[in-house]
Amino acid sequence: xxxxxxxxxxxxxxxxxxxxxxxxxxxxxxxxxxxxxxxxxxxxxxxxxxxxxxxxxxxxxxxxxxxxxxxxxxxxxxxxxxxxxxxxxxxxxxxxxxxxxxxxxxxxxxxxxxxxxxxxxxxxxxxxxxxxxxxxxxxxxxxxxxxxxxxxxxxxxxxxxxxxxxxxxxxxxxxxxxxxxxxxxxxxxxxxxxxxxxxxxxxxxxxxxxxxxxxxxxxxxxxxxxxxxxxxxxxxxxxxxxxxxxxxxxxxxxxxxxxxxxxxxxxxxxxxxxxxxxxxxxxxxxxxxxxxxxxxxxxxxxxxxxxxxxxxxxxxxxxxxxxxxxxxxxxxxxxxxxxxxxxxxxxxxxxxxx
Amino acid sequence: xxxxxxxxxxxxxxxxxxxxxxxxxxxxxxxxxxxxxxxxxxxxxxxxxxxxxxxxxxxxxxxxxxxxxxxxxxxxxxxxxxxxxxxxxxxxxxxxxxxxxxxxxxxxxxxxxxxxxxxxxxxxxxxxxxxxxxxxxxxxxxxxxxxxxxxxxxxxxxxxxxxxxxxxxxxxxxxxxxxxxxxxxxxxxxxxxxxxxxxxxxxxxxxxxxxxxxxxxxxxxxxxxxxxxxxxxxxxxxxxxxxxxxxxxxxxxxxxxxxxxxxxxxxxxxxxxxxxxxxxxxxxxxxxxxxxxxxxxxxxxxxxxxxxxxxxxxxxxxxxxxxxxxxxxxxxxxxxxxxxxxxxxxxxxxxxxx
DNA sequence: ATGAAAGCGCTAACAT
DNA sequence: ATGTTAGCGCTTTCAT
Numbered sequence: 001x002x003x004x005x006x007x008x009x010x011x012x013x014x015x016x017x018x019x020x021x022x023x024x025x026x027x028x029x030x031x032x033x034x035x036x037x038x039x040x041x042x043x044x045x046x047x048x049x050x051x052x053x054x055x056x057x058x059x060x061x062x063x064x065x066x067x068x069x070x071x072x073x074x075x076x077x078x079x080x081x082x083x084x085x086x087x088x089x090x091x092x093x094x095x096x097x098x099x100x101x102x103x104x105x106x107x108x109x110x111x112x113x114x115x116x117x118x119x120x121x122x123x124x125x126x127x128x129x130x131x132x133x134x135x136x137x138x139x140x141x142x143x144x145x146x147x148x149x150x151x152x153x154x155x156x157x158x159x160x161x162x163x164x165x166x167x168x169x170x171x172x173x174x175x176x177x178x179x180x181x182x183x184x185x186x187x188x189x190x191x192x193x194x195x196x197x198x199x200x201x202x203x204x205x206x207x208x209x210x211x212x213x214x215x216x217x218x219x220x221x222x223x224x225x226x227x228x229x230x231x232x233x234x235x236x237x238x239x240x241x242x243x244x245x246x247x248x249x250x251x252x253x254x255x256x257x258x259x260x261x262x263x264x265x266x267x268x269x270x271x272x273x274x275x276x277x278x279x280x281x282x283x284x285x286x287x288x289x290x291x292x293x294x295x296x297x298x299x300x301x302x303x304x305x306x307x308x309x310x311x312x313x314x315x316x317x318x319x320x321x322x323x324x325x326x327x328x329x330x331x332x333x334x335x336x337x338x339x340x341x342x343x344x345x346x347x348x349x350x351x352x353x354x
Numbered sequence: 355x356x357x358x359x360x361x362x363x364x365x366x367x368x369x370x371x372x373x374x375x376x377x378x379x380x381x382x383x384x385x386x387x388x389x390x391x392x393x394x395x396x397x398x399x400x401x402x403x404x405x406x407x408x409x410x411x412x413x414x415x416x417x418x419x420x421x422x423x424x425x426x427x428x429x430x431x432x433x434x435x436x437x438x439x440x441x442x443x444x445x446x447x448x449x450x451x452x453x454x455x456x457x458x459x460x461x462x463x464x465x466x467x468x469x470x471x472x473x474x475x476x477x478x479x480x481x482x483x484x485x486x487x488x489x490x491x492x493x494x495x496x497x498x499x500x501x502x503x504x505x506x507x508x509x510x511x512x513x514x515x516x517x518x519x520x521x522x523x524x525x526x527x528x529x530x531x532x533x534x535x536x537x538x539x540x541x542x543x544x545x546x547x548x549x550x551x552x553x554x555x556x557x558x559x560x561x562x563x564x565x566x567x568x569x570x571x572x573x574x575x576x577x578x579x580x581x582x583x584x585x586x587x588x589x590x591x592x593x594x595x596x597x598x599x600x601x602x603x604x605x606x607x608x609x610x611x612x613x614x615x616x617x618x619x620x621x622x623x624x625x626x627x628x629x630x631x632x633x634x635x636x637x638x639x640x641x642x643x644x645x646x647x648x649x650x651x652x653x654x655x656x657x658x659x660x661x662x663x664x665x666x667x668x669x670x671x672x673x674x675x676x677x678x679x680x681x682x683x684x685x686x687x688x689x690x691x692x693x694x695x696x697x698x699x700x701x702x703x704x705x706x707x708x
Numbered sequence: 709a710t711g712a713a714a715g716c717g718c719t720a721a722c723a724t
Numbered sequence: 725a726t727g728t729t730a731g732c733g734c735t736t737t738c739a740t
Contacts, residue, residue, distance in 0.1 A: 303441060
């Protein structure tokens, strides 16, 4: 692990910003009193407080982050690693999630620091290099981790370093996990989708999902199974598990239509659902009239495609809020582990389901 | 403008990270020498350097950001304001752009700090409050500004404060602008799209774009006009200007088909192009066979929709790189304004254009 | 080529 | 309720 060198660049030329000392002088108090006025206003006599605030106002004083960070050993920054975009895929969940997280963090006085896979200054750019750098340099207070589903080493690694973090996603295969997490109940979503189709009179409802090694996919699949069996409907021959691509969804649905003649499809993603729409279009069938289709993620694709794709929508705003709250708790009292939270998605009904 | 209070939260409990002093002691040199080893290795005798690096390595030393920031008056953070998501819209450009920017920044030793519209701690949460806060607290070194097209006050405001920033987007209506900017030549994109359709034998090619007050829209429109006139094709009755929604694109294309019988559409956005696809589907027409359609942005929608939407793709990776380079130049030599850069988009051909 | 001294702006701990 | 002291970890300046 090498050390990041400071880039040789002159400091930015600002008009010298006012400091605590400037405010103190102007208000006729000590620097500490100004600090208290900012951070513990209750400690000041109302009169003094007023005077200090006035000085702050007229001088346009804003505390210097670096100095505060140095002193308090906190940065008020939350690190988030951006996972690579999958082009050709419908999901826009990350985008919405980042937005929600920025908003939720702001409320808590945090900003979001984005980083990507490889750290620039490390000799050994393993998958955790980015985390390691930010952690050791105390650039962030904590992390939000998003891709726990791959059975990847993030959670274990972070726990080992005693790095504060919360996860969006269950620690599927890590029983030792002791971190706070928030997740969306995918099974509840696909179950609702299936129920919705059953209500509409469908009985032969097919599932197109991901390969078996995807916990996320199996979870979503279980919602379909549960709803079908709950209504004593058979699922045999109605499920297929493929890659998350449009082409796979297209092929799987074509085979399925020929072999099992379903009247409706529930898919593990909008991407797969788009594949189904391709098949229907190729056969001159109309989504929503001839065959019903439901996707997952309520991506922009679902929103703008003809005739409108019914889809399961994750409550990412709530997820972000819950994560930030968990993070605040974690940083306040590291010993107490916040309870995990499983949030319910909602079904956005559009013409593709009839 | 009020002052952000520090949230009352104990400092995170890490194992005390090694400091310069620790490394110095272990290597048997002064702290300053360690600092030099990190930032100016050329100053050290090779032998000393080696010894110090060894100590750094074994101790796992990484410079403390806050301390370095305080001392150097730089944060190595670039601020980016996330503009609100437009749901029901196809564009995913921001997502791709953020990714590209994270990546490009990393190469330059920066991280991206995301913030949203309103600052939390200000009494007067104007549109610039977020910028103001970050600027005054020296939380970021510079900004990347993305929505210059609205004739919004960002550029002027930032210039007035002498805040370092670069823009993605031309300063359309601000002649006084003196900041570096990078933009994509929208006209070149729509021109290429139109040429592509003309090559395919189309002569009645319609334009569906945005209202006249959108510089961006007028730029893209001009590419269509230029190509048409270049081939002595008439544009009269073939243009419409509407809002950027699927519904608008749908209506506009329906009217256009009835009134002017175009055989192809070039659109200012994928969202509008999706509207055209709606109209075609409703009339039993096939995109690419009966009527050609081209969108703009190469959004995920364009990539996954049936039968595949031809679209103009912005080189956002290059844009991000150019922006970061401009930023580096700006911070290194504020007096020299980097030349503006206009990058060429590319046309991604898919079945919707035949 | 290396070291010593000073200080960036802030807040924790203590004293008054 | 307010002030004083000290120091967070680093780099700049200057001396050696």
